[in-house]
Amino acid sequence: MYRKIIKRSLSNMRDSYLIYILACSFAIGIFGILLSMGDNPSVHSALSWWDDFIYDITTIMSSIFAFFAFIYMIYVGGFFVKQQRNEFLTFEKLGMPRWAIITISFLQTAIVQAVAWVIGLSVMLVFQKFMGMLLFYLMQIRFNFVMHIGLKSFGLLVDVFLISTLVLSLINAIKTMRILQKRQRRTIIKTRWWLRIPAGIFGVILLLTAQIVTLYLFKDMRIISYSSKPLTEIVYIMGADIFGTYLVYFGFLPTILNIMERIHSVSYSGINLFSFKYMKERLFQNISILWFVTELSALALALLTFCYFGYQAVHQNYNSAYPFELAANKDTVKVIRKELKKNHAQIKGSYKTAVKINLVSYYSKSSQSYIRQPMTFMSYSDYESLPKRMHKNNAKINSHEFLKIDYNSSLMYNSDIDEHNIEVKGAPMIRTAEQGNSFPYGSSMHFGPMMIVPDNYYEKMPSEVKDTFYGWDFKKGDRLKHSQMKKLENYRDAYYMKVEFESSLSKSTIEVMKKEPNKYEAATYTQAGFLRQGNLKKHFKQGGGFYLFIVALFSVALLVALGSVLTLRILLRDDYQSSQLRTLQKIGVEESEIKGIIRCENTLTFLIPIVFALIQSFAAIAMFDFGRHISKNIILIYAGYIVLYGLFGIISFKVSWRGIKQKFKL
Amino acid sequence: MQIVVKNISKDFGKKRTAVHAIKDISVEVDQGEFLGIMGPSGAGKTTLLNMISTNERPDHGQIIIDGLDLTQLHDRDQAKYRRNKMGFIYQSFELLDSLNVKENVILPLALNRSNKKLIEERFIYMMQLLNIENLSARAIDELSLGQRQIVAAARALINRPEILFADEPTGSLDSKSATILLNYMQMINQKEKTTILMATHDAFTASYCSRVVFIKDGVIFSEIVNPGNRDKFFEQIINMQRTIGGGDYFNVSQNN
Numbered sequence: 042m043y044r045k046i047i048k049r050s051l052s053n054m055r056d057s058y059l060i061y062i063l064a065c066s067f068a069i070g071i072f073g074i075l076l077s078m079g080d081n082p083s084v085h086s087a088l089s090w091w092d093d094f095i096y097d098i099t100t101i102m103s104s105i106f107a108f109f110a111f112i113y114m115i116y117v118g119g120f121f122v123k124q125q126r127n128e129f130l131t132f133e134k135l136g137m138p139r140w141a142i143i144t145i146s147f148l149q150t151a152i153v154q155a156v157a158w159v160i161g162l163s164v165m166l167v168f169q170k171f172m173g174m175l176l177f178y179l180m181q182i183r184f185n186f187v188m189h190i191g192l193k194s195f196g197l198l199v200d201v202f203l204i205s206t207l208v209l210s211l212i213n214a215i216k217t218m219r220i221l222q223k224r225q226r227r228t229i230i231k232t233r234w235w236l237r238i239p240a241g242i243f244g245v246i247l248l249l250t251a252q253i254v255t256l257y258l259f260k261d262m263r264i265i266s267y268s269s270k271p272l273t274e275i276v277y278i279m280g281a282d283i284f285g286t287y288l289v290y291f292g293f294l295p296t297i298l299n300i301m302e303r304i305h306s307v308s309y310s311g312i313n314l315f316s317f318k319y320m321k322e323r324l325f326q327n328i329s330i331l332w333f334v335t336e337l338s339a340l341a342l343a344l345l346t347f348c349y350f351g352y353q354a355v356h357q358n359y360n361s362a363y364p365f366e367l368a369a370n371k372d373t374v375k376v377i378r379k380e381l382k383k384n385h386a387q388i389k390g391s392y393k394t395a396v397k398i399n400l401v402s403y404y405s406k407s408s409q410s411y412i413r414q415p416m417t418f419m420s421y422s423d424y425e426s427l428p429k430r431m432h433k434n435n436a437k438i439n440s441h442e443f444l445k446i447d448y449n450s451s452l453m454y455n456s457d458i459d460e461h462n463i464e465v466k467g468a469p470m471i472r473t474a475e476q477g478n479s480f481p482y483g484s485s486m487h488f489g490p491m492m493i494v495p496d497n498y499y500e501k502m503p504s505e506v507k508d509t510f511y512g513w514d515f516k517k518g519d520r521l522k523h524s525q526m527k528k529l530e531n532y533r534d535a536y537y538m539k540v541e542f543e544s545s546l547s548k549s550t551i552e553v554m555k556k557e558p559n560k561y562e563a564a565t566y567t568q569a570g571f572l573r574q575g576n577l578k579k580h581f582k583q584g585g586g587f588y589l590f591i592v593a594l595f596s597v598a599l600l601v602a603l604g605s606v607l608t609l610r611i612l613l614r615d616d617y618q619s620s621q622l623r624t625l626q627k628i629g630v631e632e633s634e635i636k637g638i639i640r641c642e643n644t645l646t647f648l649i650p651i652v653f654a655l656i657q658s659f660a661a662i663a664m665f666d667f668g669r670h671i672s673k674n675i676i677l678i679y680a681g682y683i684v685l686y687g688l689f690g691i692i693s694f695k696v697s698w699r700g701i702k703q704k705f706k707l
Numbered sequence: 708m709q710i711v712v713k714n715i716s717k718d719f720g721k722k723r724t725a726v727h728a729i730k731d732i733s734v735e736v737d738q739g740e741f742l743g744i745m746g747p748s749g750a751g752k753t754t755l756l757n758m759i760s761t762n763e764r765p766d767h768g769q770i771i772i773d774g775l776d777l778t779q780l781h782d783r784d785q786a787k788y789r790r791n792k793m794g795f796i797y798q799s800f801e802l803l804d805s806l807n808v809k810e811n812v813i814l815p816l817a818l819n820r821s822n823k824k825l826i827e828e829r830f831i832y833m834m835q836l837l838n839i840e841n842l843s844a845r846a847i848d849e850l851s852l853g854q855r856q857i858v859a860a861a862r863a864l865i866n867r868p869e870i871l872f873a874d875e876p877t878g879s880l881d882s883k884s885a886t887i888l889l890n891y892m893q894m895i896n897q898k899e900k901t902t903i904l905m906a907t908h909d910a911f912t913a914s915y916c917s918r919v920v921f922i923k924d925g926v927i928f929s930e931i932v933n934p935g936n937r938d939k940f941f942e943q944i945i946n947m948q949r950t951i952g953g954g955d956y957f958n959v960s961q962n963n
Contacts (some may be wrong), residue, residue, distance in 0.1 A: 305823055306823060308817075309813065309816075309817045309823055309826055310817065310820050311817065311818060311820055312817075312818065313817070314806065314810055314813070314814055314817040314818075315803060315805070315806065315814065318805040318806060318810075319805060322805055617804065621803050621804065621805065624801040624802070624803055625803070627762060627795060627797070627801055628789075628790075628795055628801065628814070628815065628862070629786055629787075629789035629790030629791075629793065629815070629818070630786065630790070630818060631783055631786040631787065631790075632782060632783070632786065633783065634818075
């Protein structure tokens with residue numbers, strides 16, 4: 042008989058169990074794939090440079106993943122026990138011993154978990170190769186990913202399966218025991234309008250002020266390096282968003298529904314009389330879950346924003362450090378050309394630009410200090426003739442403007458304050474210069490900042506040192522061999538400049554030294570002889586690909602978890618709510634109208650969290666987008682997230698309506 | 708409103724285990740008639756009522772009300788017809804717990820998007836007619852079973868239905884509450900000329916009807932017309948019930 046009861050319960054809630062099992066299987070599959078990737082021989086062969094890093098990262102990531110998946114299973118698994126509350130109490134009334142009911146609950150959970158694990162492990166086996174190939178594709182590695190599960194990983198998976206199933210079954214058994222001990226009737230949610238209305242209004246105020254402060258944050262974020270104001274604003278926004286959202290859910294939204302319910306011209310029209318109350322009731326039931334989903338969605342969007350802009354910043358930083366595949370100066374160009382010739386390297390493009398090095402002094406606003414240093418000067422025409430990628434990240438200037446290109450101390454936040462009053466030895470003072478961070482020929486080719494100046498200024502200005510920079514782009518790399526690189530190592534430093542600063546710039550001089558000084562002094566600068574991306578480019582692409590893989594995997598997993606939680610909340614409406622819908626049908630409410638209520642419930646349940654999450658993630662854009670603007674790409678990322686999230690909403694509606702229709706036919 | 712039921716039948720379940728709930732039943736109900744449908748449990752009373760009220764579709768046959776064949780209507784049109792022309796009283800009341808008494812009663816009018824003034828007028832009239840004015844602001848949980856059924860009746864009658872369907876309306880009530888409800892139903896039948904179809908297995912309840920048809924194993928077994936004396940009619944019903952017996956459902960032990 043117990044077998045029949047379990048079978049019947051599983052069959053009755055099959056739609057809900059199916060969603061839960063699919064979500065769990067997905068999590069188990071991903072966990073297994075991450076775990077098995079760490080000791081996959083093809084990953085080790087293809088990524089030998091990364092050494093144990095990949096193994097360490099996949100182990101850490103799979104552990105984090107497993108931890109959150111376990112939390113999800115505990116939380117969502119509880120829904121089913123709650124759903125069977127009446128059934129368990131009836132069993133007890135009929136004289137079934139408590140231990141038998143608890144065993145039924147234990148076995149049900151164990152069966153569901155076992156099914157989820159079987160499907161999850163199958164998913165792992167089927168998709169391991171696909172995911173491995175995807176990882177290699179993202180890392181731009183041409184290598185065959187071999188399907189492999191090490192004994193160690195397999196043993197660990199079996200252990201996790203046994204322990205997690207046992208623990209989850211025990212937890213649900215304890216939950217069942219508590220239900221049988223408490224025997225309380227359906228809890229009636231207290232409306233407490235005296236509390237909800239002020240709380241709701243306060244929540245709206247908090248959210249509005251958070252948005253206003255976010256607008257300020259867009260402006261203030263650039264001063265984060267020397268002011269605590271942006272940090273204070275961030276703390277306020279986070280607090281106001283989190284608590285404001287809860288209070289809006291707790292007080293404001295139910296109040297709106299209550300007001301609409303009291304406006305008879307609205308509520309006495311069609312099905313509104315019922316649907317407003319029904320929605321309010323469902324909202325009361327789901328406030329904590331909606332809030333939880335909102336905050337996690339906001340976190341997911343904030344993480345995506347952070348990852349996107351972080352990646353952009355690293356990418357931009359990398360590109361400004363290595364704009365050419367190979368760069369050289371006048372002292373090394375001959376040797377490098379000779380080596381390239383030997384290799385028959387296919388040159389796609391080559392560039393050369395004359396530069397002047399002169400002494401400057403100015404007061405730097407960003408560092409708030411007085412600076413004296415050598416600076417490399419380049420003419421506007423030469424700068425403009427370089428490939429676009431060299432100057433696309435710098436401020437745009439015209440032929441009579443100045444642009445100062447300097448190192449960026451922070452990856453994320455650019456200081457775009459213009460420089461003023463830059464004294465140049467033997468040349469007119471530069472009154473205003475725009476700011477940029479992207480160096481032509483790469484930041485490592487320079488010992489200090491660079492200045493792009495109008496052509497006639499450049500022609501007339503004197504120089505302490507004259508140099509020429511060279512840059513090459515290749516088809517399929519520069520092909521420099523290890524031995525050639527070893528030879529070129531001797532040309533790494535082209536020359537050294539010792540600056541003698543005197544009381545004024547006109548008296549200060551630069552002494553050029555060909556040999557490395559025995560003793561480095563504070564004012565000794567080194568001019569790089571050449572700069573090559575080589576392996577770094579490969580590692581950068583591989584690292585970026587791995588990073589994208591992990592971020593995408595976690596984002597999708599989070600989305601699946603959130604979507605399934607909301608779907609299950611909608612599906613697992615209690616018997617009382619289902620019977621109300623059935624009553625409506627009996628007294629002549631059209632099926633389309635009842636479908637409308639279900640659609641409305643679904644839309645609200647899915648729409649409310651995503652709208653509030655988007656409102657909150659606005660602050661993340663302000664924080665990570667260098668406080669400048671909302672870029673097109675981040676809108677696309679958000680749109681992708683919303684579309685995937687929306688898919689869950691549509692599935693949820695379809696399954697929910699199917700369940701209701703089945704009950705109508707009873 | 709005349710109801711003509713022609714040769715309807717309904718089966719439940721799959722081929723081998725199919726149960727023939729209704730087998731080729733034909734019946735006519737005149738306008739303003741108070742028809743009782745009696746029979747033992749499982750005889751097919753509720754199924755017949757559900758089919759006439761368009762809550763279920765017959766497998767065969769026609770249900771014609773004032774010349775309109777309801778079996779030919781689309782589900783959506785059936786629902787509209789049900790909402791506009793019919794009222795329902797169920798044994799389990801089928802009240803919406805989330806709504807209060809007033810909201811439950813006015814629901815059919817609100818569904819028809821009637822204007823607010825009409826809704827208020829009809830509500831006051833109905834509450835006075837059924838003598839439940841003091842209940843209007845109460846929650847459903849706070850009502851006795853008898854009060855709930857009166858409220859259900861008020862809801863069923865507020866949009867002046869031409870046909871009132873009552874499925875075991877007194878099934879959950881004590882005799883006092885049942886008598887009150889039945890008196891109200893009789894009053895409505897006489898005052899508003901509402902056609903009433905009531906399924907019951909209780910002879911006392913059926914004695915309020917003007918005619919009673921007896922169903923056994925899905926077919927009409929017999930019918931009795933009220934001679935104008937309720938006590939005599941009650942006795943006739945009891946005698947017919949004795950003749951019919953409990954039906955297969957109750958005869959299981961006899962077969963053993």
